[in-house]
Amino acid sequence: MDCLKYCASLLIMVLVICSCDNLVDSRKTISSENRVLKTVKIDTSGGRTTVSYIYKVRNFMFEGKYKMRFEFLRKGEVSKGGTRGDTLYRYGDTLMLGNADEIDSPVYKKFSFKSRFEDFKVNDLYKGGLARPDFSTDKNAKYFITRIKEGCENTKPDFAGHYTIVEWGCGSACQEMAIVDRINGKILFSKIPFDTADGHCGVDYRVDSRMLIVNTEALSGSWGYEPGYKRYDFWRVPAVYEMKNGQLKKVE
Structure with missing residues (x-):
């Protein structure tokens, strides 16, 4: 199942938090609270070690290439360009545009319930x-x-x-x-x-x-x-x- 595969992929990552805020594209649509977590992934099929990055932007988290380009838009906002405009995420009134070949995982959103x-x-x-x-x-x-x-x-x-x-x-x-x-x-x-x-x-x-x-x-x-x-x-x-x-x- 895709859900299990991607969740398992995230679980096996060894996270090393680094002060790399400048790795995120510095357009105005991205807040100052962003963090990029450097991750080391082991490619078990080929025995190679590859480096990728987990981006934490606002309430979102996703894995992508170094300095990947993207932007989040609210309903009614117009893209400022800078990417091919591939739709990487769409839910409710939130849209994420970028380059599909630069993202390596689903886009995750911080989850919370109002109900108790x-x-x-x-x-x-x-x-x-x-x-x-x-x-x-x-x-x-x-x-x-x-x-x-x-x-x-x-x-x-x-x-x-x-x-x-x-x-x-x-x-x-x-x-x-x-x-x-x-x-x-x-x-x-x-x-x-x-x-x-x-x-x-x-x-x-x-x-x-x-x-x-x-x-x-x-x-x-x-x-x-x-x-x-x-x-x-x-x-x-x-x-x-x-x-x-x-x-x-x-x-x-």
């Missing part, structure tokens, strides 16, 4: 008898009867007060899940919004909160940054969901 687990607090934690999964409540779940049953055996509720989350692998860096209501056995599987295509990549949740964070592994390998998309076509974007009325609703 405490914002979706569950005070009444279920303590009664635990219902077994009722496969009549989600017919598609019958294809994973063994996994879901085993995931609920001797397992107390671990999400949103009275739900048990069961996960299993669906390929490299890919998981699927079912959420079982331990009061009545109702299964949420086929209507989980982020598992409709290729599953998800890590989750975080609490027994005393209705909040669930999905695709957490996309952040763990990149120091809290998320891939900015478009050029690299990433599909695992971290997001927050709330369990409400037996369904997961996207919050952010």
Whole structure:
């Protein structure tokens, strides 16, 4: 998977912070808070040692060639030129232009959530008898009867007060899940919004909160940054969901 490959690539880098602010193109669109981190990468296929650079610009991070040329534009701003104008990043009202052959990684953006687990607090934690999964409540779940049953055996509720989350692998860096209501056995599987295509990549949740964070592994390998998309076509974007009325609703 591209997401795993690029995150792993960033993980194996040995960072040596150096005072190289002058390496970044000094046009006005770049703030004075920029840093360039010198990195040493080992080319395992050829046994060669190559030097490249990680740029940290505002809330963005990416790997590129020495003195690579780029500029960030807000919606409505006009490019000042100096590059071929290749689109390296586009998300919301932010656009990054540059030369595609000078960038060596996705563009990552510092990730943070407005939501907190405490914002979706569950005070009444279920303590009664635990219902077994009722496969009549989600017919598609019958294809994973063994996994879901085993995931609920001797397992107390671990999400949103009275739900048990069961996960299993669906390929490299890919998981699927079912959420079982331990009061009545109702299964949420086929209507989980982020598992409709290729599953998800890590989750975080609490027994005393209705909040669930999905695709957490996309952040763990990149120091809290998320891939900015478009050029690299990433599909695992971290997001927050709330369990409400037996369904997961996207919050952010």
